[in-house]
Amino acid sequence: MSRVYNFSAGPAVLPEEVLREASEEMLDYRGCGMSVMEMSHRSKMFERILEEAEADFRELLHIPNNYKVLFMQGGASQQFAAIPMNLMKNKVADYIVTGQWAKKAWQEAQKYGRANKIATSEDKMYSYIPDCSDLEIDEQADYVYICENNTIYGTKFKTLPNTKGKPLVADVSSCFLSEPVDIEKYGIMYGGVQKNIGPAGMVISVIREDLISEDVMPETPTMLKFKTHADANSLYNTPNTYCIYMCGKVFQWLKKQGGLEAMKAYNEKKAQVLYDFLDSSKMFQGTVRKEDRSLMNIPFVTGKKELDDKFVKEAEAAGLYNLKGHRTVGGMRASLYNAMPMEGVKELVAFMKNFEEGNLK
Ligand code: PLP
8 A cells, every 4th residue: 555645635635544444444334234325314323423423523613502513515615605595684795805715605695695895815816814804894794704714825814804793604614623713703614524624525514503594595495594404403314424424533533633722733833844944945935925824725836837847747756746736826735734744744845855956057
């Protein structure tokens, strides 16, 4: 067996221990003679898997009782519609557009009401987070929306915007469970799990109870109503059972690592190794304003396309995979999610140093 260091932005690297355990349980999950994939979602066995996964997730994030945790399908992109359909009572919402995912969410919301773009960093290719300490929030706004960690551009909100009392809705797909958060600052915190938590195909949404009601846009499909899933404890229809099982394993793994405080410390150390090198390199540069740098997604460039292409190709030959940057930024991007070990980052930096020495003229 030979595993590579996988720097993909998602689907992404998962803890080896989790994958190993899942493969051991593949044919016979805890003596029941079948795989979790083959199990009824109404079985006692699966109900326990779901209950434990939710309990561990709540424990990791210290989620208070007045928040529901929903496991839903359709990916993060489906929430771009579900959120306005469920929340836009006044048909108004304020969006902070700091990258393509926030922009897509904002564009989708325009189908359902007035979606104001109240701040953006598009003037500088989304390379920073705008000052959101005193924004003009629409009095009618039903919520304020952000993408907290911008996967493509590598920026992160270090301070949440001042929403002046409006519920904050945050897409945390690419920083999910990477550090502790104060859930009570959010109306909704949601994310696709395929980056930091598990396989693709599911969203976990943490929703304050007062934002879940029957009073949604009349055309809202049953499957997009938060209330449908909240009332049924995420078992209204057949959920993504295998994904829930894998996420549950990752929650257990996170608890074993010491929880989110420990993950934050480790993630900071890993990112520092790469950022320190970028700041000292004569060939590679980071693309993001320093104070807004993400711990999870780190884009960098050489400034020359041929050199970038050569780097990505040679890195792959050395076992460092998926370093090509997003097509809109170019260059490279290293995603250092929870499951990326420090050794992977050190190998990457050692490779970058060698590449720089061999290619600087
Ligand atoms: N939001 C963010 C921040 C993302 O990075 C992504 C995907 O990469 C999405 C949303 C879209 O997720 P999905 O493919 O699950 O719809």
